[in-house]
Amino acid sequence: MKPSAETMAQAAEALQDALRRLHIPFDAAQFQWQGIVPVQYKEHAGDARGLGWRGVTRYSLGRPPYIEASFALRYFEIAPDGYSSLEKHAHVHLVVVVRGRGRALVGERVFELQPLDIVYVPPLMPHRWVNPYDEPFGFLCTVDAERDKPQPVSDEEWDALRANPETAPYVF
């Protein structure tokens, strides 16, 4: 479900307030940051092939204009049996796992991930985050603040990913 404009505005205001306090304490019991409002992934969901997703929550932890920088830091959490869109874009992801275990399809590979593992998603490389486990899977993801929108993979990429036994289970 696409979050409402009101939800998005509330989340943005809460983030601004939290960053003004300079320290955002983390509540380990709830696995949440004080004053940070989660929103359902994502604003730009599409109906194109592969863009489906399930059980993904996004937390914005810092972005301009609330920080004077050119990057944005987000935390994504994927519920058991959840997955993100299979997508690509020109901007890169640099990811650090901080909760649970999961998998990442990146290009022609599928990586098994555990806490503090790092994943780099280069420009225009197809990728999908998957949680086949019983516990939430969460990761920090830094991006350039100015960035292009995700797009579906091409027909050629789709076919190649389906023909590759490593990636095929995650191409749907």
Add this chain to the structure above:
Amino acid sequence: MKPSAETMAQAAEALQDALRRLHIPFDAAQFQWQGIVPVQYKEHAGDARGLGWRGVTRYSLGRPPYIEASFALRYFEIAPDGYSSLEKHAHVHLVVVVRGRGRALVGERVFELQPLDIVYVPPLMPHRWVNPYDEPFGFLCTVDAERDKPQPVSDEEWDALRANPETAPYVF
């Protein structure tokens, strides 16, 4: 001690290789990333008041040109009884604690930090990271890749921080 040019070049090459593999596994037993070479903080150490530091190690986890982005991600670890320089700069820090406990002097405040706490250091705000505990204190720190060099705090800032009971113990 300032790291040698050879050490810096080796660390850069290792980072490039690690990012080309897209997945950088984390070794929880060693608290290190596979193929990531730590270097002693920092290249730009100075003799100015407050710029002393002790027991700080830096790991570069991603930066241009090895990632196609305008940000850099580093991991800093501060040994027990260690501390970073008391400094300021125009570029901001967005920090996420991932190991142990520590403290941050940021502006007129000192924050007590624990894992996954976030700290925002706005432009030109004096700051110092301190580990008064018995275990290593480590945090991820994202910055803009293009950024200014750290500078010592001004005389006015030094005096104000020394006069403030909260910050005074960390101003030396």
